[in-house]
Amino acid sequence: MERLQKVIAHAGIASRRKAEELIAEGRVKVNGKIVKEQGVKVSPSDKVEVDGIPVEREQPVYFLLYKPRGVLSAVSDDKGRQVVTDYFSEVEQRVYPVGRLDYDTSGLLILTNDGEFANLLMHPRNEVEKVYVAKVKGIPTKESLRTLQRGVKLEDGKTAPARAKVISADKKKQTAIIELVIHEGRNRQVRRMMEAIGHSVLKLKRERYGFLTLKGLSAGEGRELSAHEVKQLRTLATQKK
The missing domain is CATH 3.10.290.10 (RNA-binding S4 domain)
Incomplete structure (x- = not known):
């Protein structure tokens, strides 16, 4: 019951x-x-x-996908482009992505048919951390990183404070690898944040969602989340911050 x-x-x-x-x-x-x-x-x-x-009642299912670049975070596309649910064609339930990753962004994406669970994870108030690694043009200064950490003014409002650090820099090519930790999920947020401090994103990947990582997976591969992982995600999203 x-x-x-x-x-x-x-x-x-x-x-x-x-x-x-x-x-x-x-x-x-x-x-x-x-x-x-x-x-x-x-x-x-x-x-x-x-x-x-x-109301069609399905057994709730939960999956993790390593989304490749060039795939839409959608259940269908009128232009015939590949979508993330194509990787779960053998799953009987009608799964859909929790939030989205841009077409040109790769990385960790959760899919489910549990609407309540999806809403819980996507609500900004619940502050589930997402870790991105971006290759950007130019090498951000310490002051630029502090701007990201304080919050950046975008057209849809100021972002919440983030954590940012330079992992590596190529002075010859004038590019850098940046790790950015956020808990919001606005449209193209990381790309817009980096552009706001003068560094366009060349490549972007989401490496972690809460405690989940891409360990053991290649692009295009996925796995079912364990009952324990689902419970942990619920706890993570509902715990007092």
């Missing part, structure tokens, strides 16, 4: 909080009857509907 709002969230229809609102508004039916009380539990055999549409 699971709480009704959790079933709705797992189906990817809405966050758990939004699901509670849908229930309160009388938009949810269980076995043909409107349910407005919070905390009602349903069994796998119960028929759940939201706005008259049956």
